[in-house]
Amino acid sequence: MSDESLNCGSGGGDDTHLNLRVAAVFVILIGSSSGALFPIFAKRSSWLHLPKSIFDFAKYFGSGVIIATAFIHLLSPGLDALSNPCLSEGWSEYPYALALCLLSIFMIFIVELIAFRWGTAKLSAIGKSHDAHGHSLGSHAAHGPETNFDPKLSSKKESSSDIEASGHEDHGFEDTMTTQIIGVAILEFGVVLHSVLIGLTLAVAENFKVLFVVLVFHQTFEGLGIGSRLAHLDLPGKYRWLPFAGAVLYGLTTPIGIAAGLGVRTTYNPDSTTASIVSGVLDSFSAGILVYTGLVELLAHEFLFNKEMMNASNGKLAYALGSMCLGCALMALLGKWA
Template sequence: MSSDDSACSTVDARDQFNHLRIASIFIVLVGSCSGALFPVLAKRSSWLHVPKAVFDFAKYFGSGVIIATAFIHLLSPAIDELSSPCLAPGWSEYPYALAFCLLSVFSIFIVELIAFRWGTSKLKKIGKSHDAHGHHTGSHAAHGPESSVEPAQAPQKEASLDTDKESQDHHHGHSFEDSATTQIIGVAILEFGVLLHSVLIGLTLAVDQAFKVLFVVIIFHQTFEGLGIGSRLAHLQLPSRLNWIPIVGGILYGITTPIGIAIGLGVKGAYNPGSATASIVSGVLDALSSGILLYTGLVELLAHEFLFNQEMMESSNGKLAYALGSMLLGCAIMALLGKWA
């Protein structure tokens, strides 16, 4: 049996750092939940006065984290996993990881396109319109809308305003509901991609032999990524009856990696992360997740918050530099963590 065959079939069931692995469930839980829930709770707190500049930093820093995660922590491992020598020769005849990523990008695009058209048709029925890039009420500003109100229009007649006030309020309510729906769809897509990734890294942490280094890196990884998710959740503009959604989203992110660790510890004696089956499952899920985060990061975060954001385009050079610097810092730190995990 060759060394490659041995590595593919051998299961390392040694009980290395078992107590620390169990403790990692709770340590990662605290780090993940803290990163994801702090922006949400701070935004709602009346006693914790967090400056707007801090929220802006978290939002743009998180955007950089998400984009770097897609490239460095998902797409690159997917390519390695689906080109593993443990797999059948057919897997090396085509760049399957890139194909799955491409499939994911266009699948998410089609889903959002359908949701976008559905929201548009509902708005037309109540006499509203919106900017196609998501800058007005009822639009697809899914990851932190740039504006929650429509541009003010000059009143034509006082009498007309008084007569139509009730109708306008009714229409604005419908528009706000539609905006909430599209925001929830968008952030759910973002979180879905992150959650798949979180389960996989939790499973890896539970069984990987290089546990200590990976453990430290994942604590920072999950905290920074949680900050990115939490800042998106905090900027959702929802009706009061849906205010629970950002909190649930943060908690869901926080518990996913610990669940992955617990599953990994449960199957540690039988699970070989280098096996053909593990490589295929992990590679396909990583590739699909990378497509989700690539689409979200490049289209929703970069394009919508910079190129198509009128407020940002008209802002001072200092504000623009601050936003870009925050985003690049998040991207750089997460990319650097890819050296170890």
Template sequence: MSSISESGLDAASDVNCGSGGGSDTYFGLRVASIFIIGFGSTAGALFPVLAKRTKYLQVPKCIFDFAKFFGSGVIIATAFIHLLSPALEALESECLSPAWGDYPYALALCLLSIFSIFIVELIAFRWGTAKLAKIGAHHDAHGHDVGSHAAHGPESNVMVDDASLEKDVEKSGSGNTHKHHLADSALAQIVGVAILEFGVALHSVLIGLTLAVDEEFKVLFVVLVFHQTFEGLGLGTRLAYMRLPQKYNFIPILGALVCGLTTPVGIAVGLGVRTTYNPGTATASIVSGVLDSLSAGILIYTGLVELLAHEFIFNKEMMESSNGKLAYSVGSMLLGCGLMALLGRWA
């Protein structure tokens, strides 16, 4: 009986709930991680965007498809393994008051995030559909048209629709209707990708803070190099397939650069407050748990609804494709999901 109580006291003593700072070892390498991880995540996010736009980088379509579906798997695994699980752990910390253990707050916040995104999109697209109807433009609720979830739906259909719209404009002279249609298409794409990037950015800043002060720095550092590169690739392929008017062409590049900067910013901030910031304190646990829960909801909704449903179930091109192409796409997605889930073993 005494041995059990002693082991319990030892375990409790290992929990640092004080206000002291985090680990300060390997300071030079922690500073270098700002640039190394920044380069990896920026390259992962920016390469698909540049490869899609330039003729000098002749990337085969099968490679782009692999990157796109691999990225979808990465995003879904990130939501469950790298966000929801740490959120549950943070909000069940021994440093928090017992009241936090009376209810699964992390799951409730995740659920709140999912339904908040759903309601916002529902209202936005009902408004958008009504607006398009007034100007005589067609809107496909399943994402098969440029006026809907064009950032996540079948890109080839989007290109065909744009081309046919251009021809219709030349024949009928209805340039104003076409402009309204493309403007709604651009807005839908920007909103969809912005929601995805917001969830990724919150997560990236938090893991950057953790890396800056974590005692297990070396292991976490190696894992995060791959983690952020994969995550950047997942977001970058979404950015690369955006079909925007000429004046908005800078948005995919801007999105890729922002993605690459989020983790380095988190690391830099963490290093700046390393003498006072302790990720184990009650306040830090609550903040990280709440933000991770909300981010998890965003990525779960985006991954399952926008990526899986619109790219497979509601994608006519995919449903009518050969078994080989379907297997290749699903296999690429499962590979991304599996590798990202495996990285959760260490980070």
């Protein structure tokens, strides 16, 4: 059997360095969990006493990581997988990876559009309004609509009972909270899909040592990105566990992928026809999620539609841009090996 036929078949992946592959489950679990949990603890802990500049660095650095992940670590592998010569000729007749990415972008846009229209209608009904672009207070859409009282509408409500007014405010806050969670959940969904796939790949890849070292940094940086978004969720006390749950979920996905890959290492071949199609489709779809989130929710809403940032000093703006570019550059550099 030739190397080419084996590569396109269903034979197992590389089975060397088994002990180190098992250790990778725990090393990457610690790295990815630490990256995701650190911004949340830094935001909410009084004993860490981190300067705001450090937290801002983590936030903008993470935004750059997410953008680079979308293009370098998701869209590019998706294109490679769906152009694999092992696939039937039909896969080469159309750029399916780019089409799936485009479909994903529009699906996420429509979901958020519906969510904001629903949230706007709910808030308007109780005498509140929000700026979907975050012009007023500088938060991006993933953090939810910003609420403020309309004096004219508020005055009409003054005759209502305190109980009714309290109920209205509760509903308004719940609508805002729901929109926040939707935005961050979309981001995490794309990242989690990607993390499971790279865990599977690491478990059976031939160039394991290089890939292992790169993925430790990859998952830590990516965790920093998702963690900085989770840290900004403004939730009431009974929901304060949600950001921690999101960080833990992210930390577990790659180790679960590695463990699953080790379990099927004798039969799973990452270069087989089925594996190429599955990974190509999921990578391309996840790329669309992160492209939309990175460019719209993070770049546009953190800078162009952020009144605080637009009025900030040149030094603060340069610091934020530099942090974002550094995160993007480092993550893009890692794409040379993984």
